Amino acid sequence: MMKNSLPVGNGLGLMKFRTMRRLLGACIGMAAGFGVMAGPIAGLTAVTAAASAAVADDRADFTFINRGEVGTLDPNRMSWMQDIRIGYALWEGLYALDGDTLAPIPGAAAKVEVSDDKKTYTFTLRDNGKWSNGDAVTTADFAFAWRRMLEEPGDYTYLFHYIKGAQAYEQAYLQDNKAADFKTVGIEVVSPTVLKITLESPCPFFLDLAAFPPFFPLNEKSLEKFKQVDPKSGRVSYGGEFTQPPNLVTNGPYRLDKWQLKVGQHLVANPHYWDAASVQSKTIDALSVDDPILGLQKYELGDVDWIADTTGEIAANLKEKGRQDVKVFPSFGTYFYSFNCKEKLPNGDKNPLADVRVRQALAMSIDRRPIVKNVTRLGEAPANLYVPPVFPDYPTPTGLPMLDGKSNADVLAQARKLLAEAGYPGGQGFPDLKIMYNTDVAEHQAIAEIVARQWKKNLGITLTLDGIEIKQFQTRLHGKDYAISRASWYGDYNDVSTFTDKYKGDSLNNDSAWVNAEYDKLLVAATLEPDVKKRLALLAQAEQILVNEVPILPMYFYVNKYVMRDNVSGIPLNPRNMVVFKKVAATHSK
């Protein structure tokens, strides 16, 4: 500032001299700065080395990144894939699923006897079944949990309606809990080891349901502390705090040791588990990682053994690099477009989509190949059917013709004819409808753009894109406040009805407002049919109606995306993402 700056020369020399001095000053200043910081930095390096050594010791035998944040571990409210996955590690239902075949195998029950009319299931528990606190697992624990499911209904309570009297009891309890009689329900505790379940009608997948988290048992004693009795009605409910460690008592291969939101769960092998000898990993860390790139980086550094469900983009990029550790395989779900089939649009105008010919024309003028090739990029199979091809004995119906580049002209001519018959020749007079999608996943917009472009080119109709926030999307989809919407469905249990039930006339999940008496009749007939083969034939007939009537336009079948190296064993590649955690292990060189 106060330096003398008398000119001691002129021209270039001075300029250079000054610039040099300034630069030198800056350098010295910065060097001094670094000098000041060098001490802390050296100290920090030593510190980080010590701290990293301390942290590295914490690694669990097996570490994986779950699909997302686990919201709840209360079997009444579990509905996300990630919740259910941890549920399988902590609990065991009466039956369990084999990871390779997905066939039901004995779990907490040692055996089951099914009556000739397929309506009564008599389960006998293992005599060495134990809770993680050492208590014996009894049939009362199942009866308690299942009764709670009806009295304090949750996301999957409707699956209990296959049990005799269950739905009636749920309603009766809601009306007047004091008058409702649980004895009317087909859940009978015959002895501490024998449980007799009576069904409304034959349900060939009941053992599959018995393995599903909503059917898990609960340890009543451990829940007692969290019991809340409504002073007015006397209704009983349980505070969800019972699911947090150290409160949670479970009967599966693992117990919950730690659970911190945004960090994950630490699971420790349950020493009281009846099959504890087969449990491969003593500890499991299930991490919650919100940023998929962070997840991949952790995996690349070897901090993580398995990424359960990475994003489509990451999986596609890894695949394109020729990486062998990305596993892409068929899933249990379908991506489709839902048509609103009501007579009137939400704004009161006549709905062209109420005409089946319009829906058929729209369905037949879509080429799915650019979608799976350019957007999803994981070799998904283009779909003209609703039920994914994962049921080996299911007689697959015939889908509407898809554009495939070969017979395009014929199919398109047919589609244009249908549209003309419906009163919109060449797309003339077709109202400006919107394609609704949620914006949290970028792929939905890319697909909507492709679909809109194809309809414009192939049918001459112009539709606008309507991308909205996910919660608003859900409300409008379920409220039938849309014309055309992106949608999807994943099955819950190993039966075709987990898909076909969605479009029952009175189904809560029927977002298309499509009602077909014949379809409903076939589904009812299938429910009553004890013969498995005939039953599947009835369901196939129903799907054929759905496919012809096009309340939905199938786009492609979903795939699952795992990332794991060869050092991981016990994680099968089945469509339902079913993992038997007691078999999971990873070898580490370190």
Place this chain on the structure above:
Amino acid sequence: MVKFLAGRLIQFPIILAVIYVITFLLAWVAPGSPFQRTERPLAPQVQEQLKRQFHAESWHGFLLYYPPQMLKGNFGPSFNYPGRSVSQILSDGLPVSIALGGLAMSIAITIGVFIGTLAAVFRGRALDWVSLTVALLGVSVPSFVAAAVLRGVFAYHWTIFPLGRWPSGIETRLIGPLGHQFWDTLHASGFTSALSAWAGSFPQYLYAALLPAIALSLLPMAYITRLTRVSMIDVLGSDYVRTARAKGLSRPRVIFKHCLRNAILPVLSYIGPAAAATLVGSFVVETVFQIPGLGQFFVNSVQSRDQTLILGTVMTYSVLLLGLNLLVDVAYGWVDPRISVGGG
């Protein structure tokens, strides 16, 4: 001073009540059901059961039920994390946010004031330009870019720092005398071991928090650098500085003892809002480094329409913001006695 404090403290409940009502209204009218956590609609009887459980049968019932509960420290159960109370989420997340934000603010203030002072002293010279560049980068590079780059370079490429691992419970150890762990150790094994356990948690904390704190500090650091520089230039030109120099005091002594105290005033008034912004704006950095702070819950609660959690986080942040602003006003009067916070 007392009058000023009393006046402010009387205002607080009124401001908080207004914030509560506005937040509630916005959360209540936002489309989308907070109960439905997946894409599937819930059966009507399930919704009814949940509404009862959350005291959300009617808007006025909900509006009136929670304030008295909140005064007792009960913010109700979370909609999106069934089985977890909002109080628990807040008490788990807030210490983490404070631990992270505190370090970020320390870095921002120390380096910002230092560079700003040097830039003023060496005005127009290379160091000044360096400081301008730093400030420009700090303002224009979004924190998610800075965080991702820091993570990629120092945690992934060179594995100097941990990659998305927050040592569990470190924030409670760090808060030390405020947390129960400190007192537990004190009771069990005496003062020295409690103190050493507390001090021993620092390395682990720095190891985990340094990178995210740097990413979080860039923006306030840039502002502080520029603020310090401008006010320092102003102060350096004043008469008393010339007098001090004429008296024969050394330059560093004049700059750091006499000038800085006055030059730091505008910086001080910025620290309150900056600290609040750092706490609230930590969402991005928390996501990039997977840190279980409150910022993530703040943003996610809005996305999932978790009404109790929205109200819980908003009220917590409001109290923090009001408190920080009050603190800054008090500190202002303390640093510069000419300013009377009493308003008279």
